[in-house]
Amino acid sequence: MAAPESGDGNNGAARMVTLISSDNTRFEVEAAAASLSQTLQLTILDGGGGGGDGIPLPNVDSATLSKVLEYCIKHAPAAANGGAPNATAVDRAELERFDNEFVNIDQSVLYSLIMAAHNLEIEGLQSLVAKKVADMIKGKSPMEIRRTLGFPDPTPEEQAEMNAHMLEYGWAYE
Amino acid sequence: MKRARAACSSSPMDGEPDRLSALPDCLLHTIMSFMKARQVVQTCVLSTRWKHLWRSVRCLNLDLGEFKDDEDSDSQNSTYDYEDWEHFEDFAVNLMIRHNIALLESFRLQARRVHSKDSTTFKEFRNLRNLTLDKCDLSDDFETLVLFLLNSPNLEKLTLRCCKFSNDSKKKKGTPKPKKTSSSQCHSLDVQCVNLKLTEIIYKDDDVRQLVELLLRISGNLPRNHLKLRKMD
Structure with a gap:
């Protein structure tokens, strides 16, 4: 057209x-x-x-x-x-x-x-x-990011999962 | 233009935990493409939503500078101690193992040394279109570079920025290099990057002759490649 x-x-x-x-x-x-x-x-x-x-x-x-x-x-x-x-x-x-x-x-x-x-x-x-x-x-830590970006507070289970995950990913946190 | 200030800008996904996490994967990936690799991986602990997102980012920027300990020193005249190096290397190896490398479209590596004598650690960068090596030491007779090319069959653009090409850049004039046939010279003939359209070499004082020779020698395997040389001031 x-x-x-x-x-x-x-x-x-x-x-x-x-x-x-x-x-x-x-x-x-x-x-x-x-x-x-x-x-x-x-x-x-x-x-x-x-x-x-x-x-x-x-x-x-x-x-x-x-x-x-x-x-x-x-x-x-x-x-x-x-x-x-x-x-x-x-x-x-x-x-x-x-x-x-x-x-x-x-x-x-x-x-x-x-x-x-x-x-x-x-x-x-x-x-x-x-x-x-x-x-x-x-340049922010995961907790800082969660706070800055308005993530809701993690439930105890979530927190536990995050901690375990953080251990597994030690290589990314030195 | 008419402007009606509508009070409601209701999110299409009410009830989601937070607005950022409610964005579709492709947009979160776009956001991650502006971050460096280490921070990208660190997002995995943000929440369950983020746990595996990083594995499928299309664009990675792996920078040694992210592993430097003292933050206040100037990154330009940076010195890296052995520990920084170990962290960087450990990270890079884990990243290559755990990331879904086949999805990667763009990869930028900023590292002083790259040693990959062990070619088995290399996976195929099946979808890699853009590769940038920034301030990398390629004086291993281009072995690392050739490994990258061998493993990136769909590469379209290669950028080498301020890389180190030879060990004796000080006395480059009048010292002919001993001609030896290295493994990279043999392997380079197997390189098949038929989609490579542009190789951009941005260099300082280094000697680029050997690199250009290498590229010319395999130019039959890079049928569409244009070579662009630019000297930095």
């Missing part, structure tokens, strides 16, 4: 698409930004999401989707340059600053984000969040 003319008379303007979150909020966003999602890109190339119909995203709530789109909008220009080989150092530094700040958020939001990035196939976002979670784990 050839690229359809969207009947909104948006000549010259960037093509827009509408995304609908699981709680029925409609988000209008540039097609280029939404196309950072491999999943959406196919639909958009097929002419979906324009005009009155939106693309429903039953797995993503509006709070998460708004965050996802914030990432996509920021990263779309660089992605359009094919990974931005000719981006200036300033641009790259700015993106890095944005990324660092972007993942400086509540853990529960991080987990919703990584699930959404996974479902929508936005690789850069998935890696960004994964790296952030890995950084929260790095």
